[in-house]
Amino acid sequence: MNKEKISPHTVVIFGATGDLAKKKLIPSLYRLYSQGVIDEFPIICVGRKRMSDEAYLKFLDIGKYDKDRKKLKKFVKHLRYIDVDLNKSMCFELAEIVQVFDKKCGCAGNKIFYLALPYFLFGKTIGLIKNCGLLNGRGSKKIAFEKPFGSDLKSAEILHKQIGRFFREEDIYRVDHYLGKELVENIVALRFANSLFEHLWNTDSIDNVQITLAEDIGIENRGGYYDKSGAIRDMVQNHILQLIALVGMEPPKSLNADDIRNEKVKVLKNLRSVRKKDLVIGQYVKDPDSIGYRNEKNVDKKSITESFVAFKTYINNSRWRGVPFYVRTGKRMNKKYSEINIVLKDVTCGIFQRERAKHANVISIRTNPKESVDFLFNAKIPFTRNELKEAVMEFCHKCEFGPNTPEAYETLFHQLLQGNQGLFTRWDEVKASWRFVDNMKRMIKNKRIKLLPYRANSEGPNESFSLLRRDGRNWKNIKRRFAL
C-alpha cells in the first residue's frame, strides 16, 4: 500500500441509499481511511429518502466495519446523510453542510462528486450541483459517473454535452469498476514489463483470444434497469471492450493515463463490427433451481432482452491480423468466473504432433473467483517416453501479495483522489464503445437475430460452442490447483 497521504477533499456521494454506496463506496472509503491513505475526509451522502444520520449509519451497517470503535467513531464524525429532491433543485441544506465541513476539515474547496445513479439522472444532478454553488470557489472539482454512461451513442453524446458545460474532461471520471480490479490493472505490467509476453503478443504466436465473464447470479433486484439494458449494454459496452482494449493495445508511449488511453481507443476504433453469423444471444429459462428470466421481478413477461451474449470480432491492425477475439458473458450461468485466455498457435516442430493429448499453450489471466496468471503447457507423463498431459504453471496472486488485495472501488477512489485518470474511461473510448455496441444492437434488430433460450445454471446456449467449433476451436477450460 502506498502510504502517501492525499490532501483533503469533501466527497459528495449521490445515490447514497443504493446498493453500490452501501456495499462498495462507503466501505472502500473506510478502508482507505483505516489504512491511513486518507484522513477523516467529510463524506456527504445524498439520497432521495428522508432519513436521519443514525438511520443511515444503520442502513450502512457501519458497526461491522471495524472492531476499533475509536477509529470508527472518528470516521463517522465526518459522515452526513442528507435527502435532496432532484426535481426541486432545492439545496440550501446541502450547500451549507458542504461548506461547513469544507472549512472544518481544511479541504480548501477540493470536492469530489460521485454519481452512483442511473445515467438519466446525471443531467439533473449536475444542474443541482451547479445551482447549489458547489462548483464555486477555489479548489479542484472532480466528478465521477457510475456506468453505464448513457444507453447508446446518442444519449451518451447528450450527456457529454450537458456535463461539458460545467466540467472539463480532465475532471471527469467515468467509472468502469473492472479497470480497478488488480489483475486487470496488471495486464499492462504483464504485457509491457515482461519480455516473454511482449515477444509473443501478436498474430505470429497467438491463435485466438477468449474472454469469458460468467455470472452465476440472475438479475436480482436490478430487473427494471437490466430489462432495458441487457447483457450487451451492461457488460460488453464497458467491461468487455475495456478488456479487449487492454489486451489488444500497442505499447503506449508511457504509463501516463492519456498515453494508455490513446492506445486503448485505437483498438476500440479498429474493432471489426460483429457479423450476423458471429453473434449468439440468449435468455435463461427456468431450471429446477431457478426461475426463468421472464419471471424475474420487474421484467416484462414477454421480454426479448438478452441475458447472454457471445461473439467473435477482430482487431483490424497488423499485430492482430487474423486473430479472432471470442467473447461470452451471461447471467445465471453454471459458475461465476472471469478470465482472459490467450491461446497460442502451434508452431512446434511436429515431433509430438501425433499425440492426441497435446494441448495448445494458453496464457490465462483470471480475475474471478481467485486472481491468478497461469500458463497451460504440455508436460511428459512420468514413466512414459512421449505421452503428454496438460499441466499448469500457476501464479496465485493472493499467495504472493496476501489476501488483502484492494477492492476495485478502493483502487478507483484512491486514483480519483490522486487525480489519476488512467483507470477511468475517456470520452472517446466511451464513444467508440457505444458505436460498436449500437452496431451490434442494430444488427440484432434488422437481421432478426434469434434469441436462444438456455437453461439457467448452464453454460449458456450451445450455439456459443458452435461459434468456436466452426473455426476448429474450443472454449478453453483451465483447471488450477492452488488458486482454486
Next chain:
Amino acid sequence: MNKEKISPHTVVIFGATGDLAKKKLIPSLYRLYSQGVIDEFPIICVGRKRMSDEAYLKFLDIGKYDKDRKKLKKFVKHLRYIDVDLNKSMCFELAEIVQVFDKKCGCAGNKIFYLALPYFLFGKTIGLIKNCGLLNGRGSKKIAFEKPFGSDLKSAEILHKQIGRFFREEDIYRVDHYLGKELVENIVALRFANSLFEHLWNTDSIDNVQITLAEDIGIENRGGYYDKSGAIRDMVQNHILQLIALVGMEPPKSLNADDIRNEKVKVLKNLRSVRKKDLVIGQYVKDPDSIGYRNEKNVDKKSITESFVAFKTYINNSRWRGVPFYVRTGKRMNKKYSEINIVLKDVTCGIFQRERAKHANVISIRTNPKESVDFLFNAKIPFTRNELKEAVMEFCHKCEFGPNTPEAYETLFHQLLQGNQGLFTRWDEVKASWRFVDNMKRMIKNKRIKLLPYRANSEGPNESFSLLRRDGRNWKNIKRRFAL
C-alpha cells in the same frame, strides 16, 4: 505408469556389494517388479566378497522394501548373490546359476549385464562375461556401464575398443543417471511440444543460460575415486554436458533415440572450449561444521583436485550466437539443488524500464530438491500504479503427477529392459564430452589456473560470481512457494 509387460531377462549386476547396487539398482528393480512392469526376473548379484545369499539380503536391508511379505518372498526367490574374483576369470558357478535361472524363468537367453564398477574394471569384467560363455546362445545380450566411461578421451577409446570386440553399439548402454531424471527427460517435451518455448528458444529471446548442480555433501566414502577425478570429470563430463546438449539441441527429426542423440552430439561438438578467464576452480576448506577437502578420508593431504568448477561456454551455431552458458557445480555447498535457468533478454518497450525492481524473465527447470518448472516474471504490486515485484508461475511436478515420480534408475532400467537407448549416451557423445573436458583439464595444467579455496557450506568461490558480474549478470536465485 506404462503397464506393458516386458519379456523376461536375466539381470546380472556386477559390483553388487557397492552403494549403488544397494541404494539404487536393486530397489529400482523391486519397484518395477512391484508395479507389475517386470515379472520375477532372475537377478544375479556379483561381488568380490564372500557372502551367503542371506547375508547379501541383509546387506540390502531387503525387509524394508515392502510390507507385503508374500510379494517380497517371490522377488527374493530369484535373487542370488555370487562372489567372483575378476583376476581369476573363474566362473563356472556364475555360468551355471545364470543358465539355471534362464531356463527356470523362460528368459530365452535374454541377458542384461550391469557393470556398477569403476571403469578400469570394465575390460576384465567383459573378459569374464565372454569367457564364462554368457554371450553364447540365442537371446539379446545388453550391457550397461556406470559412469564415468573412462577418465579421459584416451582411456575411453581403449575401453570402447575392448567392449566393441564383444558388443555392438546398439547393445551398449552408457549410464548417466541424470538422463533418467523425470524433469531432465521432460526437457524434450517442454521444448518441442510447447509453442511458447519453441518460439523463444534462441538468441533473439534468450540472454543467457545458467546451470547449477550444487551438492551440500562432501565426498563421503568416495575419496579414493574423487581425488583422482574431481568435479570436472565427475560432473561436467556427463551430467552437465548432457544438460547443455538437451537444452541446446536443434529439433530432432523424431523422438527416436538416435535422432535425439544425433542432435545432442552436434551441440557437444559445437561447444566452444572454455577460455582461461572463463574458468573458476575451487576446493573447500573447513568451516566450523565440516572438515576441509584435504582432510577427507582417502584424499591426498596436498591434493589439488577441484571440488568446485564454474565456467562459461558458448554453442557455436546460429541459434545460440552470443548466448553464454554459465555452469557451476560443487561439493559441500550451502544447499543441495539442481536447476537450469533460461534467462530471457529484455525486449520490452521500455515504459517500465526505469523500475529498479524489474527482473529478467526466467524459465527455470529444477530437478532438485523438488521437481518443478517455473517462470519468473514481473507483476504489479497491488495498490501501486507502476511498481513491480518479481513473481513466479509455478508448476510443481509432484503436485500434478503425484509423489511417486519414478527414481532415475527405475526409469533407466525400464528403458534398458525395453531396449530403448534414448536415455543413454552414445559413443560419439562420450567422445565429444571427453574432448571438451580434456581441453579444460589441459588448460588448467598448462595455464596454471589457480585452485581457489572456498569455505565449506558456502556458495563456492566468490570468483564464480565475478564470472557473471563481469558480463553484467548474476546467478539467478528463484524462490518458489509451492514446490519448496
